[in-house]
Amino acid sequence: MTSLEKIAREIRYKLVEMSHKAxxxxxxxxxxxxxxxxxxxxxxxxxDPEKPSDPDRDRLIFSKGHAISALYACLAKRGYFPxxxxxxxxxxxxxxxEHPSPSCVSGVEWATGSLGHGLGVGIGMALAAxxxxxxxxxxxxxxxxxxxxxxxxxxxxxxxxxxxxxLKVIVDFNKWQATGRSCEIMAMQPxxxxxxxxxxxxxxxxxxDLEALCVTMIDWMDDDPRPSVLIAHTIKGxxxxxxxxxxxxxxxxxxxEEVAKARAxxxxx
Amino acid sequence: MRNAFAQEILExxxxxxxxxxxxxxxxxRLFDKLKSxxxxxxxxxxxxxxxxxxxxxxxxxxxxxxxxxxxxxxxxYHEMPVVIVGTGAGLSYxxxxxxxxxxxxxxxxxxxxxxxxxxxxxAQEVKACLRAAIxxxxxxxxxxxxxxxxxxxxxxxxFEFGRWSILQEGSNVCLLSTGNMIANALESAxxxxxxxxxxxxxxxxxxxxxxxxxxxxIFNRFNLVATIEEHSLIGGFxxxxxxxxxxxxxxxxxxxxxxxxxxxxHQLGEQQYxxxxxxxxxxxxxxxxxxxxxxx
Numbered sequence: 001m002t003s004l005e006k007i008a009r010e011i012r013y014k015l016v017e018m019s020h021k022a023x024x025x026x027x028x029x030x031x032x033x034x035x036x037x038x039x040x041x042x043x044x045x046x047x048d049p050e051k052p053s054d055p056d057r058d059r060l061i062f063s064k065g066h067a068i069s070a071l072y073a074c075l076a077k078r079g080y081f082p083x084x085x086x087x088x089x090x091x092x093x094x095x096x097x098e099h100p101s102p103s104c105v106s107g108v109e110w111a112t113g114s115l116g117h118g119l120g121v122g123i124g125m126a127l128a129a130x131x132x133x134x135x136x137x138x139x140x141x142x143x144x145x146x147x148x149x150x151x152x153x154x155x156x157x158x159x160x161x162x163x164x165x166x167l168k169v170i171v172d173f174n175k176w177q178a179t180g181r182s183c184e185i186m187a188m189q190p191x192x193x194x195x196x197x198x199x200x201x202x203x204x205x206x207x208x209d210l211e212a213l214c215v216t217m218i219d220w221m222d223d224d225p226r227p228s229v230l231i232a233h234t235i236k237g238x239x240x241x242x243x244x245x246x247x248x249x250x251x252x253x254x255x256x257e258e259v260a261k262a263r264a265x266x267x268x269x
Numbered sequence: 270m271r272n273a274f275a276q277e278i279l280e281x282x283x284x285x286x287x288x289x290x291x292x293x294x295x296x297x298r299l300f301d302k303l304k305s306x307x308x309x310x311x312x313x314x315x316x317x318x319x320x321x322x323x324x325x326x327x328x329x330x331x332x333x334x335x336x337x338x339x340x341x342x343x344x345x346y347h348e349m350p351v352v353i354v355g356t357g358a359g360l361s362y363x364x365x366x367x368x369x370x371x372x373x374x375x376x377x378x379x380x381x382x383x384x385x386x387x388x389x390x391x392a393q394e395v396k397a398c399l400r401a402a403i404x405x406x407x408x409x410x411x412x413x414x415x416x417x418x419x420x421x422x423x424x425x426x427x428f429e430f431g432r433w434s435i436l437q438e439g440s441n442v443c444l445l446s447t448g449n450m451i452a453n454a455l456e457s458a459x460x461x462x463x464x465x466x467x468x469x470x471x472x473x474x475x476x477x478x479x480x481x482x483x484x485x486x487i488f489n490r491f492n493l494v495a496t497i498e499e500h501s502l503i504g505g506f507x508x509x510x511x512x513x514x515x516x517x518x519x520x521x522x523x524x525x526x527x528x529x530x531x532x533x534x535h536q537l538g539e540q541q542y543x544x545x546x547x548x549x550x551x552x553x554x555x556x557x558x559x560x561x562x563x564x565x
Contacts, residue, residue: 102347111346114338121343128321131289131309151339162312 009266014073016262019253022090028237028249030070032174044217049079052106063118064143065099080107116149126167145177159227160199167227174236207232270413273392275299293327329355329371350406358412359499363543372529376504378410379477385409386477388448391421397428414449433480439467446497447473457551488519502528
């Protein structure tokens with residue numbers, strides 16, 4: 001097992017624990033983007049958890065705010081705040097809301113939770129980098145269901161127009177939304193072709209292949225004048241057999257027995 | 270008003286490199302100078318730009334109702350220093366139809382936590398208001414008219430959020446007005462004078478926050494206070510004054526409100542015609558005030 005795989009497994013287990021303890025849903029959508037976030041925070045992003053406000057840092061806008069437990073767990077493990085603070089997830093008076101508030105904890109760049117905002121915000125930050133002659137990159141993680149928002153496509157028209165190649169979007173295409181298969185609810189596909197027609201550089205990838213994600217996030221996304229979108233094909237609830245691809249986990253939280261079962265599957269000591 | 274806005278934007282852009290203008294497909298010639306001097310600081314769209322002071326500008330309904338959640342979350346929730354300027358507010362574009370009217374914008378903007386709301390009276394005050402908004406460094410919404418409004422101030426007046434200015438002193442009734450209805454309030458005061466009624470007229474350009482010190486003084490001093498605005502009676506400036514009066518145990522019996530009715534206007538006409546349909550012409554205003562004073 002590589003070190004990134006080990007980190008991803010530990011984070012997955014942490015998410016199951018958090019969902020159990022806080023009695024929160026959205027576990028499936030959190031699990032689907034773990035590998036993307038691990039590659040971003042342990043490999044691609046130029047960041048220093050000691051300097052979360054460094055004006056030259058790379059930014060990651062986590063636009064699918066309902067899955068924020070995944071980002072909280074990554075930020076804590078990466079050293080932005082103590083891991084024990086994850087116990088405050090959805091706790092009354094705690095620091096970690098079920099959808100993030102502005103600067104609720106170090107490392108959260110933007111308050112999200114209403115879908116369709118992150119891309120416009122990321123574009124603003126990418127444009128600011130251009131105007132300030134800064135070299136930082138802006139990553140935006142969106143969900144596939146989120147791509148049904150009109151605001152996504154307004155923003156998608158702007159970025160290529162202004163040559164924002166410092167903008168890197170990753171769509172966590174886990175094929176589900178709250179009430180069903182995303183492609184059966186809206187004409188999502190061909191999603192890549194839609195972005196390509198809007199002037200984006202597009203690549204489709206297995207969103208759970210850590211090695212491919214790492215290589216692509218760094219190498220592929222850096223040598224083109226166009227903004228990039230990586231369509232990461234993922235599985236909702238990925239990594240835990242009784243959760244993956246079962247959309248009941250959009251709302252459910254695991255029982256104590258299920259937490260133990262997940263622990264055994266993930267081989268967490 | 271909009272020409273004064275564009276002139277002032279150019280002046281401020283020359284001094285303040287943080288200023289970025291985001292327009293939404295209007296002002297084709299209005300920003301030509303800005304675009305030629307600072308091509309990287311004018312964008313024909315609406316996005317958040319961090320580290321700058323974005324000025325977002327287009328016709329009022331399209332910069333308020335259309336993108337309300339972006340204003341609520343991405344500007345107010347994050348306390349971003351963004352100045353939103355709605356042009357052609359109220360019934361300025363009356364003849365273009367109700368799609369282009371905006372008589373609900375004050376209501377939805379002032380309810381947002383952290384938002385500041387202003388309606389300058391004329392082209393001179395637009396400049397003052399814009400300077401104050403940029404200096405404030407917080408979310409601001411400014412509603413302005415279009416062009417050709419009467420000029421009330423010879424020079425750029427003082428403007429401060431939470432401070433109003435008395436345009437004329439009187440003793441029988443106090444007219445509180447805001448934005449492009451101030452000229453109408455002054456006209457009403459003139460006509461009241463002819464009827465022997467002495468009216469104060471106050472320019473209430475700062476709608477949120479209100480000038481509470483002045484409100485207290487006014488409610489203590491006058492037996493009749495009238496609010497006059499080109500906005501719905503629901504949720505606008507008059508509502509804000511009423512809320513304040515009730516919260517501060519001032520007598521709401523002393524208050525009369527003029528604003529647009531709770532309807533979409535289907536009758537076609539220019540601004541003055543549309544105002545008349547809503548009872549916002551000085552004939553109606555003067556008549557109702559005289560009736561109130563007579564205890565009718």
